[in-house]
Amino acid sequence: MQKFYNREKEMDTLRRISKNISDHKGQLSVMIGRRRVGKTRLLSEAFIDQDIKYLYLFISRKTERSLVAEFAEIIRNELGAKFFKPQSLKDIFEYLLDYSKNEPLTVIVDEFQDIQRVNSSLFSDIQNLWDTNKQTSMMHLVCCGSLYNMMTKIFKGQDEPLLNRDDRFFKIKPLQPTYIRSVIADHSKFTAENMLEWWCLSGGIPKYLEWLANFANESGNIFDSIISDFSPFIKEGTHRLVEDFGSEHRIYFDILGAISQGHTSRSRIENYLGLGVGVHLEKLEDDFDSITKMRPMTSKETSRDVRYSISDPFLKFWFRFIHANKSAVEMENYEYIRNHIDRDFETYSGLELESLFQAILAESKQFGRMGSYWDAKGHNEIDIVAINDLDKQVLIVEVKRQQKKYNETKLIEKSHGLLKKLKLSGYNVTYRGFSLDNLVEVMDEFLS
Incomplete structure (x- = not known):
């Protein structure tokens, strides 16, 4: 099994809740994070080889009867309930709550939001059972899901039965640059160029880092390995998104493809696709956590000066180079795709270097506000503006692939309008x- 990186705080908290469940009685933890971010691995690492009895129940998209049969078998095997014959998922939860009145038990329900597809009334059943048994059952219930908006709605929506039933709310994010660096270094591959490549190809998603680590042991250009027969990267975007997007996946793929090609405003996306996309953009941002809405640092939340970006660096790469060449993928003409990457990746990764530096500054915890800036005409673009209001510090950054192309005089000139709008009197400005x-020096400076 691959080495496990980071997540110590989350693991310690989960273990502490389960180990103290006899004293505190019923505890409900919610865990959310996009697919492949390592939620299931985290839960396994938290409880395996610990003196904690736990069950893992995965809500696959089966009928309720099939899930009941599957979970009943797990319960019979793990808890010794030889004669347990439930008729519904409600019976499953009721039995486990009763069992935990005598024995401490941690129950993990993965892809919890998919209960909506199996039997939406079960949310109300769980609420009634939980409210009735919470004070007497020694159960740590962990509800894990990959759709941020749905999971948040289930537990925070005003009209939802499970409103505020959670005791802990974990959001599992991709690994930060420090840990990506550690993964690369552990495979003796760390260079600035490799750090940028692995950022573009993984965005810190543990599963993708695992794949890259496996390919790193092969000789030659890493793109020779990832753009090839049997590479999991080729179909990953489709596998990861089609299930979430459902029957409308084609329009969502078209929008993400348009954004990946540089059509980053709503008007440009609609002109490119020839149709209205307002509702779909909203869902991509709020329901699927697939895109990020970007505004100039000085603009208000109501400003229409908005640009869209694909949130996940891996998906950004996948749409830019693999989905854009889907005909070549169907023909298994991987050499054509590699030639496309050879031609464009240096320019593409130069732009992605900006998001890597933003991630480094965010990880440093030195700034309370951060973003980019461009004026009303879309000119005088500034890559990174990071502000520390406590120490009255402003960091203004220009990102270039080569340091020799950086011109501080031009950056200062471009910043006049920004500083005028920010009105930060008495702040120290660093360019x-x-x-x-x-890159390595900046990582050492901000993350040491």
Whole structure:
């Protein structure tokens, strides 16, 4: 099994809740995070080889009868309930709550939001059972899901039966740059160029880092391995998104494809596709956590000066180079795709270097506000503006692939309008050029 990185705080908290469940009685933890981010692995690492009895129940998209049969078999095997014959998922939860009145038990329900597809009334059943038994059952119930908006709605929506029933709410995010660096270094592959490549190809998603680590042991260009027969990268975008998007997946794929090709405003996306996409953009941002809405640092939340970006660096790469060449994928013409990458990846990754530096500054915890800036005409673009209001510090950054292309005089000139709008009297302003040439030094400076 691959080495497990980070997540110590989450593991410690989960274990502590389960180990103290006899004293505190019923505890409900909610865990959310996009697919492949490592939620299931985290839960396994938290409870395996610990003196904690736990069950893992996965809500696959089966009929309720099939799930009941599957879970009943798990319960019979793990808890010794030889004669347990439930008729519904409600019976399953009721039995486990009764069992935990005598024995401490941790129950993990993975892809919890998919209960909606199996039997939507079960949310009300769980609420009634939980409210009735919480004070007497020694159960740590962990509800895990990959659709952020749905999981948040289930537990925070005003009209939802499970409103505020959670005692802990974990949001599992991709690994930060420090840990990506550790993964690369553990495979003796760390260089600034590799750090940028692995960022573009993984965005810190543990499963993708695992794949890259496996490919790193092969000789030659890493793209020769990931763009090839049997590479999991080829179909990953489709596998990861089609289930979430459902019957409308084609329009969502078209929108993400348009954004990946540089059509980043709503008007440009609609002109490119020839149809209205307002509702779909809203769902991609709120329901699926697939895109990020970006505004200039100085604009208000109501500003229409909005650009969209694909949230996950891996999906950004996948749509830019693999989905865009789906005909070549169907023909298994991987050499054609590799040639496309050879031609464009240097320019593409130069743009992605900006998001890597933003992630580094975010991980440093030195700033309370961060974003980008462009003026009303879309000019005078500034890559990174990071503000520390406590220490009255402003960091203004230009990102270039090569340090020699950084021009501080131009950056200062471009910043006049920004600083005028920010009205940060008495703040110390620092101008910096970040590049691939000083990536390692910047990481050491901000993350040491």
